[in-house]
Amino acid sequence: MAERTRMHLAQFMIHGPTWHSHAMWRHPKTTAHGDDWFRPELYEHVARTCERGLFDMVFFADLNYISDTFTGSLDPALRYAVQAPEHDPIPLLSFMAATTKRVGLASTFSTSHHHPFYVARLFATLDHLTRGRVGWNVVTSLNHNQAANYGEVREDNDLRYDRAHEFIEVCQQLWSSWDDDAVVADRAAPQFVDSDKVRRIDYEGRFFSSRGPLNVTRSPMGGPAILQAGTSPKGRAFAARYADAIFAIQPRPVDARELRDDIRSRADDAGRNPDHVKLLFGAQPIIGESEDHAIELQHEHNELVPLEAGLAILSAHLDFDLAVLDPDEPMADRTEPELQRMRTRYLNPDGSSMTVAEVAQKHGQSVGLPQIVGTAISVADQLEAFVDEAGGDGFMLSPVHCPGSIEDFVDQVIPELQRRGRVRIEYAGTTIRDHLRQEW
Numbered sequence: 001m002a003e004r005t006r007m008h009l010a011q012f013m014i015h016g017p018t019w020h021s022h023a024m025w026r027h028p029k030t031t032a033h034g035d036d037w038f039r040p041e042l043y044e045h046v047a048r049t050c051e052r053g054l055f056d057m058v059f060f061a062d063l064n065y066i067s068d069t070f071t072g073s074l075d076p077a078l079r080y081a082v083q084a085p086e087h088d089p090i091p092l093l094s095f096m097a098a099t100t101k102r103v104g105l106a107s108t109f110s111t112s113h114h115h116p117f118y119v120a121r122l123f124a125t126l127d128h129l130t131r132g133r134v135g136w137n138v139v140t141s142l143n144h145n146q147a148a149n150y151g152e153v154r155e156d157n158d159l160r161y162d163r164a165h166e167f168i169e170v171c172q173q174l175w176s177s178w179d180d181d182a183v184v185a186d187r188a189a190p191q192f193v194d195s196d197k198v199r200r201i202d203y204e205g206r207f208f209s210s211r212g213p214l215n216v217t218r219s220p221m222g223g224p225a226i227l228q229a230g231t232s233p234k235g236r237a238f239a240a241r242y243a244d245a246i247f248a249i250q251p252r253p254v255d256a257r258e259l260r261d262d263i264r265s266r267a268d269d270a271g272r273n274p275d276h277v278k279l280l281f282g283a284q285p286i287i288g289e290s291e292d293h294a295i296e297l298q299h300e301h302n303e304l305v306p307l308e309a310g311l312a313i314l315s316a317h318l319d320f321d322l323a324v325l326d327p328d329e330p331m332a333d334r335t336e337p338e339l340q341r342m343r344t345r346y347l348n349p350d351g352s353s354m355t356v357a358e359v360a361q362k363h364g365q366s367v368g369l370p371q372i373v374g375t376a377i378s379v380a381d382q383l384e385a386f387v388d389e390a391g392g393d394g395f396m397l398s399p400v401h402c403p404g405s406i407e408d409f410v411d412q413v414i415p416e417l418q419r420r421g422r423v424r425i426e427y428a429g430t431t432i433r434d435h436l437r438q439e440w
């Protein structure tokens with residue numbers, strides 16, 4: 001008998017017109033095109049909707065570049081809104097915090113370009129402003145355009161992760177440089193802070209040094225919840241050591257299970273409770289009134305994705321110009337090192353390889369997230385089957401249009417999953433980490 005697994009849910013977003021779906025800004029139901037997508041009200045609405053659905057969190061990806069990787073020109077990225085433009089998501093977290101009370105609020109921030117003191121201060125402040133609801137998706141940036149925007153040259157994967165380890169170590173020491181009870185605020189004495197409870201860190205590393213202490217008081221969670229996305233051996237080791245949750249894209253449950261088992265065993269080896277590292281697998285729901293209607297909606301959406309947009313976004317994410325390949329050759333046969341990281345996304349359910357064009361088309365539709373298509377009941381069935389086969393722990397959901405898709409999921413699929421005991425019926429705690437560790 002299959003395991004009956006709880007589902008933790010997060011909602012994927014980008015502060016821009018295109019999220020995972022490169023049809024989104026063109027979709028007739030989307031209002032977030034033209035200049036509409038940079039109104040903060042849109043994102044507040046998404047956060048409130050996800051709170052109504054009792055999601056663990058909303059989550060922003062973040063890239064700091066417009067890609068010229070495909071063909072060497074900026075034109076495809078700009079023409080097809082290939083995750084561009086992309087505004088900074090961090091300021092939006094404060095807007096969203098002001099209009100919600102419980103849902104977690106997470107954003108990506110790269111370790112590749114800034115000093116850890118700045119990032120430790122930023123996320124400690126956000127932890128205060130959100131009252132313990134902030135999450136930091138710790139990424140290392142691999143696209144040469146992003147490195148060039150910061151006047152740098154792209155570093156290789158292992159080196160970027162070595163730097164990320166040190167980066168987070170500095171942040172953790174800074175977050176711990178204040179004791180919980182350091183602020184005494186005794187007006188009569190007068191004494192605002194007990195200096196015995198605030199320490200320098202005097203960190204001297206290979207990449208960074210920092211004297212400390214942080215000039216932010218200890219925050220509700222003692223720093224943000226840590227999220228991670230990246231599946232190389234170094235990426236997995238990093239996640240197992242630090243992450244509260246991992247965003248993973250594994251279209252086949254068999255690969256999802258392999259990744260989850262490996263992360264849990266690495267977490268155990270690192271002396272952590274494996275249940276404290278949650279795997280959230282990307283999924284793109286398309287909900288119809290009937291099965292046929294859902295398939296129609298899927299076609300309507302997918303036909304709005306130009307193949308060139310798919311080639312451009314896949315080239316950007318691999319930092320490899322796919323224009324040099326034959327679109328009809330099997331993608332999984334390629335041996336270039338840059339093309340190996342996403343190998344599991346090149347495979348059909350039966351394990352055979354898609355062609356380059358097929359992989360690119362899928363990447364344009366959903367960045368490789370499996371599309372979960374059907375009535376609300378059937379979407380719930382499919383999510384159940386996936387999570388049971390993977391062993392856990394939930395999903396990073398991504399919409400095909402906005403507004404509309406997220407509301408459909410919350411109004412139609414959540415009640416069904418609640419009936420089945422798969423998702424929470426109320427928040428038990430107040431922080432994002434409480435949500436990720438909640439059992440029901």
Ligand SMILES: Cc1cc2nc3c(=O)[nH]c(=O)nc-3n(C[C@H](O)[C@H](O)[C@H](O)COP(=O)(O)O)c2cc1C
Nearest residue numbers: 061062108139140141142229230231232235247341
């Ligand atoms: C699902 C997923 C989401 C990612 N999101 C971002 C992002 O928003 N911004 C970013 O700069 N890098 C992002 N990355 C890139 C990773 O941080 C990392 O550089 C890349 O995956 C290479 O590491 P790996 O070989 O361990 O996967 C993402 C990676 C994955 C797998």
